[in-house]
Amino acid sequence: MKKDFISIADLSQKEALEVLNLALSIKSKNKRRLKFQPLKGKILAMIFEKPSTRTRVSFEVGMLKLGGNAIFLSDKELQLKRGETIVDTARTLSQYVDGIVIRANRHKDIIELSTHSDLPVINGLSDLEHPCQVLSDVFTVIEKKSEIKNKKITLDNFKNIKITYIGDGDNIANSLLLASAIFGMQLTICTPKGYEPDREITVKSKNIAEQTGAVIELSNNPLTSVKDSDVLYTDVWVSMGKETEYETRLKIFQPYQVNQKLLNMAKKNLIVMHCLPAHRGEEITSEVLDGPNSVVFDQVKNRLYVQQAILTYLFR
Ligand code: CP
Numbered sequence: 111m112k113k114d115f116i117s118i119a120d121l122s123q124k125e126a127l128e129v130l131n132l133a134l135s136i137k138s139k140n141k142r143r144l145k146f147q148p149l150k151g152k153i154l155a156m157i158f159e160k161p162s163t164r165t166r167v168s169f170e171v172g173m174l175k176l177g178g179n180a181i182f183l184s185d186k187e188l189q190l191k192r193g194e195t196i197v198d199t200a201r202t203l204s205q206y207v208d209g210i211v212i213r214a215n216r217h218k219d220i221i222e223l224s225t226h227s228d229l230p231v232i233n234g235l236s237d238l239e240h241p242c243q244v245l246s247d248v249f250t251v252i253e254k255k256s257e258i259k260n261k262k263i264t265l266d267n268f269k270n271i272k273i274t275y276i277g278d279g280d281n282i283a284n285s286l287l288l289a290s291a292i293f294g295m296q297l298t299i300c301t302p303k304g305y306e307p308d309r310e311i312t313v314k315s316k317n318i319a320e321q322t323g324a325v326i327e328l329s330n331n332p333l334t335s336v337k338d339s340d341v342l343y344t345d346v347w348v349s350m351g352k353e354t355e356y357e358t359r360l361k362i363f364q365p366y367q368v369n370q371k372l373l374n375m376a377k378k379n380l381i382v383m384h385c386l387p388a389h390r391g392e393e394i395t396s397e398v399l400d401g402p403n404s405v406v407f408d409q410v411k412n413r414l415y416v417q418q419a420i421l422t423y424l425f426r
């Protein structure tokens with residue numbers, strides 16, 4: 111049966127660990143300049159309804175490095191733009207390629223595409239989740255905040271890691287909730303009132319947390335949660351598709367900026383994360399983004415290895 115990666119929750123704890131360990135081995139092979147080409151002859155279609163730098167390039171390069179090929183399909187050039195349905199698009203693509211990455215305006219369109227296609231479907235960002243980004247970020251957290259023994263990531267690596275996310279309860283916050291729940295981490299999502307993460311995902315994450323020992327909290331106070339955190343994560347205040355709310359959001363989110371003053375209240379060795387692109391001077395200052403605590407370009411780099419692992423895992 112085909113397997114998708116549309117939500118972080120599409121992977122069980124065991125499967126997610128398997129993907130992270132595959133990423134570890136791909137990264138190590140890459141360092142040693144060893145080829146790893148399990149996807150020779152496979153072709154990935156990449157449908158993008160929104161702009162992208164990192165996701166697009168890392169999937170395309172990742173696929174080529176795995177021995178396969180990728181075709182970038184902007185929605186503006188597909189018949190989708192002229193009203194062809196997602197279902198007919200999915201059926202058509204299923205005749206030609208081996209898998210689909212899609213960045214979509216509506217999460218439900220990705221589900222629909224998957225329902226009508228025999229191929230593995232990967233969510234390259236939707237309004238609800240950004241699972242590839244967050245799984246890759248978990249990998250970065252482990253690399254930076256835990257000791258990987260015997261070249262293997264285990265559940266022990268996640269123990270006692272505390273993450274604070276400050277900002278909008280958006281797609282990144284939603285995927286972080288599910289990932290922290292699955293791996294048993296401690297996560298506080300700190301947003302202004304009314305901008306909390308998706309309610310259904312929050313409930314689901316808290317339910318998973320009961321099994322895994324994760325600690326999930328929502329807060330509106332940026333100062334209290336950051337004090338004993340190991341990781342501080344933020345994202346833009348105005349996600350793609352929310353541009354009309356720009357002025358209002360800028361005012362409401364001001365107290366949630368990640369700046370040096372906030373960092374002065376945190377542990378010295380705290381790492382600062384951002385999925386990028388950043389709006390410097392809004393959710394994060396340049397001083398912090400370019401400062402010694404920032405690991406944002408490690409995050410960028412790891413997208414390549416974790417997505418190669420996801421592709422290898424789903425295309426098996
Ligand atoms: N972080 C991320 O997904 O970046 P892009 O929008 O450039 O793909």
Ligand code: NVA
Nearest residue numbers: 280345349350385386
């Ligand atoms: N929350 C942001 C993430 C961009 C990678 C957005 O959806 O625009």
